[in-house]
Amino acid sequence: MARYNPKEVEPKWRRRWEDREVFRTRDDAARPKYYVLEMFPYPSGRIHIGHVRNYAMGDVVARYKRACGFNVLHPMGWDAFGLPAENAAMQTGAHPEAWTRKNIADMRAQLKALGLSIDWSREFATCDVEYYRWQQKLFLDFWKAGFVERRESYVNWDPVDMTVLANEQVIEGKGWRSGAVVERRKLNQWVLKITDNAEDLLAAIDDGRLKDWPENVRAMQRNWIGKSKGARFRFRFAPGTPAPAGFDGVEVFTTRPDTLFGASFVAVAPDHPLAAHFAASDPSLAAFIAECQKSGVSAEAVETAERKGRALPVEVSHPFVKDRTLPVWIANFILMTYGTGAIFGCPGHDQRDHDFATRYGLPIIPVVLPEGEDPQTFSVAKEAFTGDGALYNSGFLNGLSVEAGIEAAIARLEQQGVGRGETQWRLRDWGVSRQRFWGCPIPAIHCPTCGVVPVPEKDLPVKLPEVAAEEFKTPGNPLARTPAWLNVPCPDCGAAARRETDTFDTFVDSSWYFARFAAGRPDRPVDRAAADYWLPVDQYIGGVEHAILHLLYARWFARAMTATGHLSVDEPFRRLFTQGMVTHATYRDSRGQWLFPEEVVIEDGRARHAATGDAVEPGPVEKMSKSKKNVVAPEVIADSYGVDAARWFVLSDSPPERDVEWTEAGVNGAWKLVNRIWDLAEPHKGALAGLRPPAGSSELRRATHAAIAGVTDDIEHFRFNKAIARLYEFLNVLKRADAAAEADRAEALHALVRLIAPFTPHLAEEVYEHLGGQGFVCDAPWPKADEALLVKSTVVLAVQVNGKRRGEIEIAADATTAEAEKAALALEEVRRHAAGGVKKVIVVPGRIVNIVAA
């Protein structure tokens, strides 16, 4: 028997697919389209097993949809700008572009070796001038449409990467990439006004437009956008206190204006202007403010920080109660960046205010009475009550619910002319300026007389200049040191001017690549007709680490591109799937050094060092990472088992949304499977030649059609592990079907080869050819299950007595309830267990018979 040799077979089929341009996609309005997209990779230089899993999933869907008759778009490209290229330049002296291009070439070869059904003719990198020039055009259109602003603002400055970070890129006060503690700096920034769309970005999460997104991602986006409805209003300074010059009271934001009668103080942030005003003449206040600003923003610091404050020498009037005044404090738990940087404290119904009031002896007044509580005995002395109830101690609000109270309070504030209802957002506008070289230049020119002017469209692209590799060894941005590029005449007045030296955040690059894949054109960003055909992406697949940033920005870009006439979709990704990670065991030697898996041998369940024989300490199973050395190289796996086995394994063991642990035993099992399929098909050379549709019902035919129905349903629902389990079941039946009729066997093999094709495409082609199939199996139509063969003529029903299984009966599928009952009661075991008499019999046709006995 010929052995299956993936080393020969796999490259052979990849060559044939490529020679025949099998996966080349053409726009074809007559056919239904299906756009499958996996998040494109950053060209780090090597693919890892996580990529294999991600792209294998997309490939299963793409190949399956192709077979179902869809015109499938499945492209690939490179998220190619960004800091690592500049870091590499600093360390190795390679130019960022050369480094990036080399990495792309390496990774392209590795990805191609996976046998993915990708239309490589659409490939591009975001650092291609032909891509980023159209990004500049989009930016100019956005600018014209009013979506762009230049703002001087405090920014998050990463002192290691020497660049600005978006809020989203600051994690627990540290840079998302460098891990350095982020500083605050004031800079002029280019800003995309994504908050203008906050309402719609939020509404789409819950109005059905994102119904096929995972719940956790929708929740994260909802949190991030962070809508809170409430009131903004002004406390006037109380008569008799010295009103500070230049201030017109204290403006606060609250979501609970209904609790205003319970207010016992007003508090402002340490960096609030009012605090600064008083600190100027009071060193102890200034010291307190400095202390607040020093305290960390880490989770622990926040968790353990005490509520602290200092009273200011000023009081304000209560807007609803004549002659009632409230003290004004600086408090360390008030954020200047949210709302107005000032609040009123209602200790009875907010725990933070309660802590503060307790510490400083401020009054605690309950104003919300939970249902069923007695106003005489109800107390908030120990803990704030934040739930719903009826308002009391609250003047004109008495008796109202919290919700009605909020409305009534806002109405009164408006009537008094001190405030209004307002919605606050946690979402901030998107600062897109980066002080880096390796990015898309922002097409703007700074003129001393005309100010900031857009680069005229006819002058696009603004190309990155040629810069010597050594330039990157000097900190800072080489663009600012390249006079030939930097100095240009002003497009408006012709005077000497300078180019903008900031480049775009790379999240801009990845915000519209999906549209460029679908509808790229040499003369514009996207072709509207092609975009209308292909978009939205039907299935988007990627890691959950992009749940907020990338996905939110891309959603906004789709809206902005639609508003500027480039697209007609607001939501770019109809279905989203976030796959789990690939994990691997970790190992350390006796000195605590991490070891590569291949350095470790497992004997009798104990880990030893392969070379020295020393004992090895097994660590936890973790996400593969270079630092812990728990990585396996895809090409090594492909070399020993073939990529089909690797693809099969990463999909077989766990549900796709969950992490999967990479084990040698697991991939070895997949390798055995590949061989089993080949060995099973090998003796039946040419079996498909005289293929005639068989008639009648046999065990093999029923198994064949059950497998077709099951695998189809599982792929449709992204349950690849279950699809694979069903294929195993089918194989087990097929293997034992020695006595099956030739026609039945041929039908089974024909179904099998098409069902495995999305998972193990090379093997499927080889088997298909061997069996005498015509053309490519990847072009063959998806098999269709015969409903008649899925219906069983007899069924086995479990028989329970008092809910406990006591036996089973085999009975005609269309047997009546009475017949089933009779057969069940005739069982010996049933008679024994129901000796005391039968009270009732429940028959669920096709399922179960349950006898209720005395």
Add this chain to the structure above:
RNA sequence: GCGGACGUGGCGGAACUGGUAGACGCAACGGACUUAAAAUCCGUCGGCCGAAAGGCCAUGGGGGUUCGAUUCCCCCCGCCCGCACCA
């Protein structure tokens, strides 16, 4: 603290809208083939009692609804993820 997901054999995991818990795979064990090993093939495989037939227990724990609960409801416990002094 808020939000989301989850908890089933030695392991990864199945179980459609409540209806035979443990499909399928891995590991392990026994056997066949082999000089031997690998590969392959056959078989066993949740726990306890039992020679067997069979019985009892069992889906994190405790209650409830139901003829029947891994599935629905309530209360706990544990783990993972995201956000976090957001007023």
